[in-house]
Amino acid sequence: MSKKQKITVEQLKAFEPISALSEERLDELQGLADVEELGVGVTIFREGDVDNQTIYLLNGDVQMTSVSDHTLNEIMNYKSKDAKHPLAEGQPRQMTCTAMTLVKVLRIDNSILDYMMTWDQLAVAEEKHKTEQAEVAAASSETQVTEDDNTDEEDGRNWIRRMRHIMAFKNMPPANIKSLLQRMETIPVKENEVIIKQGGAGDYYYVLTEGAAQVTRTVELASLSAGASFGEEALISGAKRNASVTMTTDGQLMRLAKADFDELLKEPLLERITPDEARVRVAKGDVWLDVRHVTEFNHSHLPHAVNIPLHELRMRMKELDKDKNYICYCGTGRRSSAAAFLLVQNKFKVVVLIGGVQKIPQDLVR
Numbered sequence: 001m002s003k004k005q006k007i008t009v010e011q012l013k014a015f016e017p018i019s020a021l022s023e024e025r026l027d028e029l030q031g032l033a034d035v036e037e038l039g040v041g042v043t044i045f046r047e048g049d050v051d052n053q054t055i056y057l058l059n060g061d062v063q064m065t066s067v068s069d070h071t072l073n074e075i076m077n078y079k080s081k082d083a084k085h086p087l088a089e090g091q092p093r094q095m096t097c098t099a100m101t102l103v104k105v106l107r108i109d110n111s112i113l114d115y116m117m118t119w120d121q122l123a124v125a126e127e128k129h130k131t132e133q134a135e136v137a138a139a140s141s142e143t144q145v146t147e148d149d150n151t152d153e154e155d156g157r158n159w160i161r162r163m164r165h166i167m168a169f170k171n172m173p174p175a176n177i178k179s180l181l182q183r184m185e186t187i188p189v190k191e192n193e194v195i196i197k198q199g200g201a202g203d204y205y206y207v208l209t210e211g212a213a214q215v216t217r218t219v220e221l222a223s224l225s226a227g228a229s230f231g232e233e234a235l236i237s238g239a240k241r242n243a244s245v246t247m248t249t250d251g252q253l254m255r256l257a258k259a260d261f262d263e264l265l266k267e268p269l270l271e272r273i274t275p276d277e278a279r280v281r282v283a284k285g286d287v288w289l290d291v292r293h294v295t296e297f298n299h300s301h302l303p304h305a306v307n308i309p310l311h312e313l314r315m316r317m318k319e320l321d322k323d324k325n326y327i328c329y330c331g332t333g334r335r336s337s338a339a340a341f342l343l344v345q346n347k348f349k350v351v352v353l354i355g356g357v358q359k360i361p362q363d364l365v366r
Helices: 023-030 110-139 147-169 174-183 232-237 258-264 275-283 294-299 310-319 334-345
Strands: 003-005 034-038 043-045 053-059 061-065 073-077 096-099 103-109 185-189 194-196 204-210 212-217 219-225 244-247 251-257 287-290 325-329 349-353
Touching: 023 110, 043 053, 053 110, 103 110, 110 310, 110 334, 174 251, 174 258, 204 258, 251 258, 275 325, 275 349, 310 334, 325 334, 334 349
Parallel strands: 287 325, 325 349
Antiparallel strands: 003 034, 034 103, 043 096, 053 103, 061 073, 061 096, 185 251, 194 244, 204 251, 212 219, 212 244
16 A cells, blocks of 8 residues: 655656746645655556556656566666656556655646646746737837736736636637636626526536535535536537526636637647657658757657747747648647647647657657
């Protein structure tokens, strides 16, 4: 049996690419990561496993072996340089990892980590873009700072702060988040106020940002707390509301009108290709575009890839050639989807590698 323990923010900062996360994201990740203490001989993961986890070695030694590659038989110590990076990146696993001593490992759900990386990089990019705009405005003798400009700047910072509720939008295209938050209306609500009435028409999508509520259909079905979203079923199906939602405390909601929901929660028309299709395209001249952090790229990347991290993409688009075809990739496909959306909006020819490099770890150059 493993013993579950806690991780500190300072410990998290020792790992890549986690070290690039903001303090706010690190605080959130601290409560979502699991530390396990495992005994000698315990298998941490097996070749062929699909566990959808990012795993780091915190203490001890592990052995890395592969049935398909008989030459692979390595011992890794937690103090080694490679231990700053995840163990055997890739899904399914390309090797088996076994504890050679008493070890501690850190386990993080891939979706959680990649989503945090995506939103932090988008937030950094947005702040840099606003800084650039402000510098250009300051350099122009014809530009004056007005009260409205200050309001716009505050709104820009505000949507970034509100990203703490972002897990409610896990299935929406990441690049749509700013537009979505700008169009959402914030409304105060009171205890016992009925937000949705069973049998009513679907007109809004809601996110509960403060307070608590309950879902009922004759009897109570569920309790909702801050960060919960509701109301999408009727908007998607066009049917009547199938339950009621009533506030159990005072609070606050964000709501999105049906027309905006239909527009912003639909996947942008991005072309996605399989690893096999990507290899064929690269052989014909397409270019790999890696949008991960520099530390991730330096650790491993696809052959001859160009590295422009997602949070730098807006500023560095001029380094790309609109006459070339790019295959955008990250670890899982989430950050690359956001990057590709931005590139398509700027008339670049780009496709997204389905599943990211975790699907083709054997192609990586280290």
